[in-house]
Amino acid sequence: MSxxxxxxxxxxxxxxxxxLIIAPLVLPEFWRRFLTEILIWGLxxxxxxxxxxxxxxxxxxxxxxxxLGMYGAAAALLTVKPANLWLAILYGLCGSAVVAGFVAFxxxxxxxxxxxxxxxxxxxxxxVIIFTWTDVTGGENGLNFTRPQLGIPGIYTVPFTPELLHxxxxxxxxxxxxxxxxxxxxxxxxxxxxxxxxEARTRAIGYPVERYKIVAVMLSxxxxxxxxxxxxxxxxxxxxxxxxxxxxxxxxIYNVMGGIGTLVGPIVGAGFFLGLRELSGxxxxxxxxxxxxxxxxxxxxxxxxxxxxLGFARRWLNR
Amino acid sequence: xxxxxxxxxxxxxxRDIIIxxxxxxxxxxxxxxxxxxxLTLIFGIMDVVNFAHGELFMLGAYVGVVVLAxxxxxxxxxxxxxxxxxxxGAALQITTLRPLIGRxxxxxxxxxxxxxxxxxxxxxxxxxxxxxxxxxxxxGQFVLFxxxxxxxxxxxxxxxxxxxGGLYLFLKHGxxxxxxxxxxxxxxxxxxxxxxxxxxxxxxFAIGAGMAAASGVLFGPLIGINHAMGLDWVLKAFIVVxxxxxxxxxxxxxxxxxxxxxxAYAAIxxxxxxxxxxxxxxxxxxxLFRPTGLFVPTPK
Numbered sequence: 238m239s240x241x242x243x244x245x246x247x248x249x250x251x252x253x254x255x256x257l258i259i260a261p262l263v264l265p266e267f268w269r270r271f272l273t274e275i276l277i278w279g280l281x282x283x284x285x286x287x288x289x290x291x292x293x294x295x296x297x298x299x300x301x302x303x304x305l306g307m308y309g310a311a312a313a314l315l316t317v318k319p320a321n322l323w324l325a326i327l328y329g330l331c332g333s334a335v336v337a338g339f340v341a342f343x344x345x346x347x348x349x350x351x352x353x354x355x356x357x358x359x360x361x362x363x364x365v366i367i368f369t370w371t372d373v374t375g376g377e378n379g380l381n382f383t384r385p386q387l388g389i390p391g392i393y394t395v396p397f398t399p400e401l402l403h404x405x406x407x408x409x410x411x412x413x414x415x416x417x418x419x420x421x422x423x424x425x426x427x428x429x430x431x432x433x434x435x436e437a438r439t440r441a442i443g444y445p446v447e448r449y450k451i452v453a454v455m456l457s458x459x460x461x462x463x464x465x466x467x468x469x470x471x472x473x474x475x476x477x478x479x480x481x482x483x484x485x486x487x488x489x490i491y492n493v494m495g496g497i498g499t500l501v502g503p504i505v506g507a508g509f510f511l512g513l514r515e516l517s518g519x520x521x522x523x524x525x526x527x528x529x530x531x532x533x534x535x536x537x538x539x540x541x542x543x544x545x546x547l548g549f550a551r552r553w554l555n556r
Numbered sequence: 557x558x559x560x561x562x563x564x565x566x567x568x569x570x571r572d573i574i575i576x577x578x579x580x581x582x583x584x585x586x587x588x589x590x591x592x593x594x595l596t597l598i599f600g601i602m603d604v605v606n607f608a609h610g611e612l613f614m615l616g617a618y619v620g621v622v623v624l625a626x627x628x629x630x631x632x633x634x635x636x637x638x639x640x641x642x643x644x645g646a647a648l649q650i651t652t653l654r655p656l657i658g659r660x661x662x663x664x665x666x667x668x669x670x671x672x673x674x675x676x677x678x679x680x681x682x683x684x685x686x687x688x689x690x691x692x693x694x695x696g697q698f699v700l701f702x703x704x705x706x707x708x709x710x711x712x713x714x715x716x717x718x719x720x721g722g723l724y725l726f727l728k729h730g731x732x733x734x735x736x737x738x739x740x741x742x743x744x745x746x747x748x749x750x751x752x753x754x755x756x757x758x759x760x761f762a763i764g765a766g767m768a769a770a771s772g773v774l775f776g777p778l779i780g781i782n783h784a785m786g787l788d789w790v791l792k793a794f795i796v797v798x799x800x801x802x803x804x805x806x807x808x809x810x811x812x813x814x815x816x817x818x819x820a821y822a823a824i825x826x827x828x829x830x831x832x833x834x835x836x837x838x839x840x841x842x843x844l845f846r847p848t849g850l851f852v853p854t855p856k
Binding site: 343346347351353354357358359361365366368369482486489493525526527528529532533535536540 | 605661662663665666667791829832
């Protein structure tokens with residue numbers, strides 16, 4: 238990457254972050270919450286972009302990682318007193334890492350659609366387990382808990398205000414973005430991209446492709462779990478609905494709408510999707526299922542705009 | 557008492573339920589085979605993983621409900637629903653899948669996933685979340701050993717078998733069936749011989765959709781019909797198609813019955829919701845040890 242484009246990247250990056258930092262101070266309550274939610278779903282979408290966009294593996298099972306992050310956070314917040322934010326994150330990451338390791342071990346042996354179907358089946362397995370294991374997971378009702386406080390328990394803590402929560406989510410998502418960007422620009426990320434471009438040749442050069450794929454799935458699962466923890470902290474509950482495969486499908490939709498293989502694109506896609514959902518609610522009323530218009534737009538984008546919004550914008554700017 | 561004696565004892569005390577579950581498993585397996593053969597046909601010929609297959613199944617059941625309410629005839633509902641959903645399938649293929657021919661197969665997964673979202677939510681909006689009931693055309697029962705068993709379930713299995721058999725004969729001997737097989741073997745050559753390949757694709761998708769609809773109507777009386785019923789079945793059908801070997805008709809039928817029997821037996825011990833996991837495990841084991849499918853001959 239040239240020095241100049243690097244500089245313009247950092248300028249754009251600081252401008253967007255500054256806007257996002259100021260946003261909760263000027264936006265009304267509803268839109269502030271909306272923005273926080275976009276960031277969380279954007280993190281989930283970004284994590285699956287590491288697989289879809291960079292490694293060329295479409296995962297339909299990210300809800301399992303996301304949901305286990307949620308339930309991991311719930312476990313920490315319900316069992317350990319006083320509630321500890323960092324422990325919740327740690328538990329959530331451990332939960333999703335275990336699941337991701339399990340899924341990665343089996344699913345990476347398969348390619349293309351077989352990988353997609355296997356990840357989907359795995360997420361359904363975890364859904365069934367969580368749904369039916371009522372004693373531990375609360376079954377259909379899920380688990381409710383109180384939001385932990387920010388800070389180090391016993392030394393200094395402040396309760397989360399909506400603004401503080403937004404900034405906290407923003408800080409985590411930004412850090413995750415920078416880490417993911419570093420990963421994709423590293424030699425490791427280059428190998429992942431070469432797997433996407435030509436798996437046989439990558440193997441012929443001598444890279445242990447399977448090992449790279451396992452690490453990629455596990456990394457992706459970790460970040461998806463982090464998104465789950467953030468969502469659990471924001472909404473103070475963990476529910477089996479979020480392990481259901483629809484969440485994975487939505488993560489894929491965010492990617493396609495925003496533009497795969499760009500990392501920023503999925504966040505844009507999440508914003509676009511949630512914005513459309515809101516718009517549909519305003520136009521057709523809340524009773525009308527928003528997925529009808531959003532689904533139609535999604536199909537049209539798959540056909541006519543396969544690079545997504547960001548890819549389209551980039552091409553339009555370069556014209 | 558030794559282990560074998562314990563097992564024997566358990567079998568003896570559960571004999572009735574085992575017999576019932578065996579028959580149930582075979583009946584469910586035949587319905588599953590009907591859904592899965594449409595799915596495997598579409599995959600084998602078009603290279604399209606049809607995520608919307610479960611929704612076509614669901615839509616078929618709903619069209620059946622509507623036609624039955626109007627006409628009062630179950631068999632008319634079955635035929636009309638098959639035709640209507642086949643037409644819808646053809647329209648879907650022309651509008652969304654045809655522009656994607658020649659692109660990465662991933663795009664077709666995404667497009668059919670979009671279709672499934674739209675159809676599912678359309679059904680939710682149109683028919684509401686309350687499950688509908690489809691009345692059985694035959695309510696009689698017969699005595700299986702000494703247990704009463706509804707005739708209708710047996711009829712479903714026979715009809716599914718007949719439809720699949722008809723599909724097989726059509727593919728084997730019908731002119732259009734031969735076109736379809738030619739397209740599978742070599743698309744470019746088939747086109748060079750004058751076969752209208754895009755229309756073959758449309759036809760195949762329509763046949764698959766029609767079969768899904770027929771199974772929806774046939775199976776409707778045994779379950780409540782709601783907008784979300786498609787997902788369970790499409791997942792099972794995926795499992796069966798992979799276990800039976802992708803694009804292999806006979807294999808997916810054998811796998812349907814195998815998986816359904818396993819699930820039926822598992823439902824004796826655990827709750828039916830958990831019994832689903834058995835088929836998931838079968839799939840994972842298959843993918844690990846025999847990824848080409850259980851019911852295909854070992855490639856030489």
